[in-house]
Amino acid sequence: MLTYIVRRLLLMIPVALGITLAVFLLVRLIPGDPARAILGIHATPVLMAAVRARLGLDRGIGMQYLLYLRSLVQGDFGISYYYGQPVAQLVLGRMVPTLVLLLYSTIISLVIAIPAGILAATQQGRGADHVLRVVATAGLGLPSYWTGFILILLLSVTFHLFPIAGYGNTWGARLYNLFLPALTCALNVAPLVMRALRTSLGEALGAGFIDTARAKGLPARAVLLSHALRVAILPALHVLGLNIGFLVGNTVLVENVFAVPGLGQLMISSIGTRDYPTIQMVTLMFGIIVVLIYLITDLGQIMLDPRVRRSEIG
Amino acid sequence: MVDLLTVDHLGIGIPRGSNTVALVEDVSFTVRAGESYGIVGESGCGKSTTIRAIIRLLTGKARITRGAVRFDGVDLAQAKESALQSIRGAGIGMVFQDPLTALNPVLTVGRQIAEGLRYHGQLSAADRHARMLEAMRLVGLPDPARIAASYPHELSGGQRQRAAIAIALIASPRLLLADEPTTALDVTIQAQILRLLSDLRSRLGMALVLVTHDLGVVAQTCDRVAVMYSGRIVEEAPIRRIFENPRHPYTVALLNSIPRGSRAGHPLHPIAGMPPDPAHRPSGCSFAARCPNRQTDCEAVAPGWTPDAGGGGFACFHPARAHAEVPHG
Numbered sequence: 001m002l003t004y005i006v007r008r009l010l011l012m013i014p015v016a017l018g019i020t021l022a023v024f025l026l027v028r029l030i031p032g033d034p035a036r037a038i039l040g041i042h043a044t045p046v047l048m049a050a051v052r053a054r055l056g057l058d059r060g061i062g063m064q065y066l067l068y069l070r071s072l073v074q075g076d077f078g079i080s081y082y083y084g085q086p087v088a089q090l091v092l093g094r095m096v097p098t099l100v101l102l103l104y105s106t107i108i109s110l111v112i113a114i115p116a117g118i119l120a121a122t123q124q125g126r127g128a129d130h131v132l133r134v135v136a137t138a139g140l141g142l143p144s145y146w147t148g149f150i151l152i153l154l155l156s157v158t159f160h161l162f163p164i165a166g167y168g169n170t171w172g173a174r175l176y177n178l179f180l181p182a183l184t185c186a187l188n189v190a191p192l193v194m195r196a197l198r199t200s201l202g203e204a205l206g207a208g209f210i211d212t213a214r215a216k217g218l219p220a221r222a223v224l225l226s227h228a229l230r231v232a233i234l235p236a237l238h239v240l241g242l243n244i245g246f247l248v249g250n251t252v253l254v255e256n257v258f259a260v261p262g263l264g265q266l267m268i269s270s271i272g273t274r275d276y277p278t279i280q281m282v283t284l285m286f287g288i289i290v291v292l293i294y295l296i297t298d299l300g301q302i303m304l305d306p307r308v309r310r311s312e313i314g
Numbered sequence: 315m316v317d318l319l320t321v322d323h324l325g326i327g328i329p330r331g332s333n334t335v336a337l338v339e340d341v342s343f344t345v346r347a348g349e350s351y352g353i354v355g356e357s358g359c360g361k362s363t364t365i366r367a368i369i370r371l372l373t374g375k376a377r378i379t380r381g382a383v384r385f386d387g388v389d390l391a392q393a394k395e396s397a398l399q400s401i402r403g404a405g406i407g408m409v410f411q412d413p414l415t416a417l418n419p420v421l422t423v424g425r426q427i428a429e430g431l432r433y434h435g436q437l438s439a440a441d442r443h444a445r446m447l448e449a450m451r452l453v454g455l456p457d458p459a460r461i462a463a464s465y466p467h468e469l470s471g472g473q474r475q476r477a478a479i480a481i482a483l484i485a486s487p488r489l490l491l492a493d494e495p496t497t498a499l500d501v502t503i504q505a506q507i508l509r510l511l512s513d514l515r516s517r518l519g520m521a522l523v524l525v526t527h528d529l530g531v532v533a534q535t536c537d538r539v540a541v542m543y544s545g546r547i548v549e550e551a552p553i554r555r556i557f558e559n560p561r562h563p564y565t566v567a568l569l570n571s572i573p574r575g576s577r578a579g580h581p582l583h584p585i586a587g588m589p590p591d592p593a594h595r596p597s598g599c600s601f602a603a604r605c606p607n608r609q610t611d612c613e614a615v616a617p618g619w620t621p622d623a624g625g626g627g628f629a630c631f632h633p634a635r636a637h638a639e640v641p642h643g
C-alpha cells in the first residue's frame with residue numbers, strides 16, 4: 001500500500017512539471033503586459049522597460065522558464081507583482097476556503113445524488129425517474145455562474161435565507177456562508193453522479209446476489225442498502241472522482257460569483273493584473289489538488305472494493 | 315411422511331400487451347418432509363420459473379397467475395411480502411446456479427453467511443458468529459475462520475457453492491430449493507456438491523427440491539422426479555420407475571440422451587428440435603413436433619393427466635408401454 005502511494009506521488013512530479021510549462025506559456029499568451037498593469041496606462045516606455053527588466057521579463061522566454069524552475073526547486077515561488085508579497089504566503093492563505101468549498105460541495109453532491117440515484121434506479125421508467133432525468137439534464141446544462149445567480153436571487157435576495165457573498169470568521173459562519181456556493185458547484189456534479197448511480201444500481205439490483213440476499217429473508221431495505229447500493233456506489237464514486245477537475249473548475253467561477261476569498265478568486269484577479277507569479281502558483285496548486293484528489297479517490301476505491309485491492313497494490 | 319410443500323395448479327405468466335404469456339401452466343406436485351424431489355427438463359422448460367415462484371422470487375415481470383403454493387399451512391402464492399420474508403431462509407432456503415454471481419463481490423463470505431440470522435431469531439452477534447463457523451464446517455469448507463474473512467473472488471467455484479449452501483442453510487430451513495446447483499461447476503466438483511446436498515438432507519432431515527437438466531444427477535440424488543416440458547409437468551414418478559419404465563416419450567428421449575455409463579449399451583440420442591417458444595405453443599401436445607409416437611389426435615388437444623398406480627403419472631395419449639413387472643411404490 002505504502003509503495004503504491006509513493007509510486008503515485010512520484011508520478012505527480014512529471015505531471016506538475018507539465019503543468020508549470022503549460023501555465024508558464026499560457027500566462028504569457030494573455031494579451032497585455034504586467035508592466036502596463038502595474039504602472040497604469042500613462043506609464044512612459046522608459047519606466048515600462050525598467051519594470052520589465054526588474055521582473056526579469058526582458059529575457060528570452062526559455063531563460064525565463066529555466067529561472068522559474070530553478071526558483072521552484074529552491075522552494076521560491078516568487079513575489080506577487082500586484083501584492084508585493086511572497087506568492088507562497090498569498091496562496092496558502094487562499095487554500096483553505098477553496099478546499100473547504102471543494103469538500104463541502106462534494107458532500108452536498110453525494111447528499112443529493114445518492115437518494116436521487118436510488119429513487120431513479122428503483123423507479124426506473126416511472127414518473128420519478130423521468131422527472132429526475134429532466135432535472136439532472138438541466139442541472140448539467142446550466143452553467144454554474146448562472147445557477148449561482150439564480151440561487152442568490154431566490155434564496156438570498158427574495159427569501160433572505162443565506163448571505164449573498166462572503167466567507168466569515170468562525171467555522172459555523174463559514175459553513176453557513178459557503179452553503180450557497182457549495183450547492184451551486186454541487187448542482188453541476190450531482191447529476192453526473194446520480195446518473196452513474198442509476199445505471200450501476202439498476203444493474204446491481206438485477207444481479208444474482210440480490211436473489212441470494214432476498215432468499216435469505218432480508219427486508220427490501222437491507223437488500224437495497226447493504227447489498228445493491230454497497231456494490232453500485234463504487235462506479236458512482238468513480239464518476240465523482242473523474243469529475244473532480246470539473247468541480248475544481250466550477251469552484252473558480254463560483255468563488256468569483258460569491259466573493260469567496262479562495263484560490264479561484266485570486267486566480268481571476270491575478271489574471272486581471274497580469275500577476276504572472278501568482279497565476280502560475282495558483283494554477284500549479286489547482287493541478288496538485290486535482291491530482292491529489294484523484295489519488296485519494298483511487299485509494300478510496302481500493303479500500304471499498306476487495307476485487308481491486310489485491311491487484312492494484314500487489 | 316407429511317406433506318411439506320404442495321404446489322397446486324400453479325400458473326405463471328408474463329404480461330405482453332393486453333395478454334399474458336404463460337411460462338408455466340397447471341403445475342402440481344407435493345414434496346414430503348425430508349424427501350428429495352427432482353425437477354428435470356431441457357433448458358427453457360420452466361424449471362427455474364417454477365421453483366422461484368415457490369419463494370416468490372420470480373424474475374422480471376413474471377407473475378403467478380393461478381394456483382397455490384402451500385407451505386406450513388400458508389399459501390405463499392397469496393402471502394404478503396412480510397410473511398414471505400419470515401419464510402425465506404428460515405422455512406425455505408434456496409441455492410442458485412452460478413455461485414459466482416450468487417455471492418456479493420464486496421462483502422466477506424462470513425458476513426454473507428451469518429447475515430440471514432440477523433433477521434431470523436434473536437441470536438447475539440457472538441452466537442451468530444459461532445453458528446456461521448458451524449455452518450461452514452457443515453458444508454465442508456476448510457479453515458472456516460480464514461474463509462469467513464475472504465471475499466468470493468478468492469474462493470474456488472466449489473468453495474463458493476459450498477458457501478452459497480451455507481447461506482441457504484444457516485437459518486435451518488425445512489426445505490432447500492436448489493436450482494441447477496452444479497451446472498456451473500467442474501465435473502469432479504459437481505459430484506462433491508451433489509453428495510454434500512444428499513448428505514446434508516439426511517443429516518438435517520430437510521427436504522430438497524433439486525432442479526436440473528441432467529437425469530443422471532436426479533438418479534444419484536432424488537426419491538421422486540417430475541419431468542417438465544414446455545412449462546408443464548409431463549411425467550412424475552418415483553425415481554426407479556422413471557429409469558425402468560418411462561412412459562412419456564419426452565422422458566424416454568431424455569433418458570436416451572444421457573451421456574453416461576449408467577445407460578451403457580444405449581446409443582446417445584440428443585433430442586432433435588427445440589421446445590416451443592412459450593408465446594407460440596401449439597394448441598395440442600407441445601411435444602408433438604418432436605415426438606416419435608405422435609398421431610393425429612395429439613395435435614388437436616393437449617393430453618390430460620393419467621395417474622399411475624405406483625404414484626405419479628404422465629400426460630400423453632400414446633405413452634411408452636407399461637412394464638408389468640415394475641414394482642409399485
Ligand SMILES: Nc1ncnc2c1ncn2[C@@H]1O[C@H](COP(=O)(O)OP(=O)(O)O)[C@@H](O)[C@H]1O
Nearest residue numbers: 328337357358359360361362363373374375376
Ligand atoms: N421474467 C421473464 N420474462 C420473460 N420470459 C421469461 C421470464 N422468466 C422466464 N422466462 C421464459 O420462460 C421460459 C422458462 O424459463 P426458465 O424457467 O428459466 O427455464 P429453465 O429453468 O427450465 O431453463 C423460457 O422460455 C424463458 O425465456
Ligand code: SF4
Nearest residue numbers: 599602605612630631
Ligand atoms: S401426446 Fe402425442 S405428441 Fe404428445 S407426447 Fe404423447 S404421443 Fe407424443
Ligand SMILES: [Mg+2]
Nearest residue numbers: 361362363494
Ligand atoms: Mg433454469
